[in-house]
Amino acid sequence: MMVLSRMKNVQVLKSSWNLVRFRSTTAIPADSLFVDETIKDELASAKPYSEVPGPKPLPILGNTYRLLPVIGQYKISDVARISFLLYEMFGKIVALRGLIGRPDLLFVYDADEIEKIYRQEGPTPFRPSMPCLVKYKSEVRKDFFGRLAGVVGVHGEAWREFRSKVQKPVLQPQTVKKYIDPIENITDDFINRMIDMLDSNRELPAYFDNELHKWSLECIGQIALDVRLGCLNANLGSDSEPQKVIDAAKYALRNIGILELKFPFWRYLPTTIWRNYVRNMDFFVEVCMKYINEALERLKTKDLTKEKDLSLVERILVMEPDPKLACVLALDLILVGIDTISMAISSVLYQIATRPEEQEKIYAELKRVFPDPNEKLTAKKIDELQYLRAFIKEVFRLYSTVIGNGRTLQKDTVISGYRIPKGTQLVFPTLVLGRMPEHVSNPEKFDPERWIKQTDENNILHPFASLPYGHGPRMCLGRRFADLEMQILISKLLRRYKLEYHHEPLEYQVTFMYAPDGDLKFRMVPR
Numbered sequence: 001m002m003v004l005s006r007m008k009n010v011q012v013l014k015s016s017w018n019l020v021r022f023r024s025t026t027a028i029p030a031d032s033l034f035v036d037e038t039i040k041d042e043l044a045s046a047k048p049y050s051e052v053p054g055p056k057p058l059p060i061l062g063n064t065y066r067l068l069p070v071i072g073q074y075k076i077s078d079v080a081r082i083s084f085l086l087y088e089m090f091g092k093i094v095a096l097r098g099l100i101g102r103p104d105l106l107f108v109y110d111a112d113e114i115e116k117i118y119r120q121e122g123p124t125p126f127r128p129s130m131p132c133l134v135k136y137k138s139e140v141r142k143d144f145f146g147r148l149a150g151v152v153g154v155h156g157e158a159w160r161e162f163r164s165k166v167q168k169p170v171l172q173p174q175t176v177k178k179y180i181d182p183i184e185n186i187t188d189d190f191i192n193r194m195i196d197m198l199d200s201n202r203e204l205p206a207y208f209d210n211e212l213h214k215w216s217l218e219c220i221g222q223i224a225l226d227v228r229l230g231c232l233n234a235n236l237g238s239d240s241e242p243q244k245v246i247d248a249a250k251y252a253l254r255n256i257g258i259l260e261l262k263f264p265f266w267r268y269l270p271t272t273i274w275r276n277y278v279r280n281m282d283f284f285v286e287v288c289m290k291y292i293n294e295a296l297e298r299l300k301t302k303d304l305t306k307e308k309d310l311s312l313v314e315r316i317l318v319m320e321p322d323p324k325l326a327c328v329l330a331l332d333l334i335l336v337g338i339d340t341i342s343m344a345i346s347s348v349l350y351q352i353a354t355r356p357e358e359q360e361k362i363y364a365e366l367k368r369v370f371p372d373p374n375e376k377l378t379a380k381k382i383d384e385l386q387y388l389r390a391f392i393k394e395v396f397r398l399y400s401t402v403i404g405n406g407r408t409l410q411k412d413t414v415i416s417g418y419r420i421p422k423g424t425q426l427v428f429p430t431l432v433l434g435r436m437p438e439h440v441s442n443p444e445k446f447d448p449e450r451w452i453k454q455t456d457e458n459n460i461l462h463p464f465a466s467l468p469y470g471h472g473p474r475m476c477l478g479r480r481f482a483d484l485e486m487q488i489l490i491s492k493l494l495r496r497y498k499l500e501y502h503h504e505p506l507e508y509q510v511t512f513m514y515a516p517d518g519d520l521k522f523r524m525v526p527r
């Protein structure tokens with residue numbers, strides 16, 4: 001019954017890639033006065049926020065103590081487990097109250113409610129991420145960032161102004177397609193490096209995750225800074241610039257969870273971890289400015305009338321001659337574009353290596369699309385890799401690299417029958433939502449085909465249950481590049497090699513992202 005009632009709101013659509021997509025037909029009334037009245041009535045009759053279930057905060061200590069070492073029951077690496085636990089213990093809406101230095105967190109596990117929230121979020125959605133980056137951009141280096149502070153950790157009109165300047169060039173398919181060739185070249189170099197790294201069993205070394213970081217940094221350097229940074233050079237010294245950028249990116253991102261949840265005291269005192277964070281960020285700004293200035297110099301000798309020949313950085317520099325805009329964009333893309341991609345690809349490669357049946361299907365598709373293994377990639381050919389894309393989607397559904405998304409409520413809102421006050425931070429736990437039987441049929445089954453086949457009445461796949469890149473005007477700015485990078489690496493690798501994994505199964509853990517925790521000692525068997 002429940003499944004059928006949900007299906008009434010879901011319409012099956014075919015996308016241009018022939019993948020099955022869904023659209024909700026739940027209409028939002030067009031007349032805004034009517035909407036206002038309906039919302040007022042809804043708010044008046046809703047249950048109070050205080051009745052939302054959740055773990056009881058202690059006096060003074062609140063709930064933050066639960067995340068402290070020794071006395072707390074939760075570790076940062078347990079964030080994924082906590083998301084499941086809260087749902088199991090309290091149900092589809094859970095409030096985590098009394099966290100030191102931050103508003104309450106409200107976990108929402110109902111995809112219909114999440115859909116409603118996204119559809120009502122307006123033109124400047126507020127994603128409550130990275131208050132430490134907000135402090136860095138808006139206080140510590142206010143002199144540099146000023147009003148053009150980027151998109152990450154920036155909100156309101158300042159976010160909208162920046163995003164609308166960069167949105168078109170970054171997301172335009174024509175721009176993204178131009179990077180097929182350069183990313184393919186980087187990936188060829190990377191695969192050659194992988195071959196050099198193999199041991200006598202043809203297995204990759206324990207430090208392969210660091211090598212994946214280098215590949216993703218090399219890709220993002222090309223996209224955001226117009227440069228081959230040289231990360232894939234053999235014998236990269238620990239003091240070399242690319243390795244320093246990798247280390248700085250790891251530091252900046254992985255300490256955010258610790259800075260924001262475990263030790264939020266940096267808001268009041270300049271702690272050591274906070275001072276190191278600032279030093280790292282200063283280093284990033286310096287590197288970005290150096291390469292953007294070099295791109296600006298090169299631009300002086302280019303024919304600017306041929307827009308199609310310009311790179312992403314050049315298009316941005318032509319549009320906005322103050323190089324700061326391109327520098328801040330590069331900083332944001334690098335900050336979030338290294339770890340996300342390298343962790344996502346670790347996860348996808350691990351799933352490929354441990355699922356031989358599905359791997360054979362990917363290989364069959366690759367052989368059909370690229371009969372000659374030396375054939376160069378093109379946009380048209382990549383577009384034909386339907387099963388590969390479905391496989392990646394299925395990995396994200398079950399092991400979403402970004403385990404959840406969030407929004408800060410900008411007005412009082414009714415969620416699951418409760419009146420939730422403005423300012424509350426909502427958490428949409430993507431990882432849990434994609435595994436709930438009321439959102440996805442047979443959720444434990446790894447089934448890439450569910451993203452391709454026309455589903456029947458009994459097969460559900462809620463469109464808001466698995467949103468690895470978020471949704472709406474604030475959705476991931478780098479998603480097209482992310483998809484492209486992953487598809488290129490997998491295509492190039494699997495067309496020539498079978499991937500195997502012969503060690504103890506790896507557990508997924510949250511460091512900052514959700515990924516297999518352990519040595520990625522894949523075996524590469526030539527085809």
Ligand code: HEM
Binds near residue numbers: 402475482
């Ligand atoms: C598989 C890899 C990736 C995943 C899973 C991912 C996921 C996400 C998610 C969930 C968000 C929040 C969206 C929202 O609030 O609705 C986001 C934001 C963002 N992502 Fe990604 N991302 C990935 C790769 C990348 C890459 C490679 C780049 C850069 C080239 C990038 C750049 C950004 C930026 C700049 C934002 C902030 C957008 C804004 O606030 O306006 N991401 N990403």
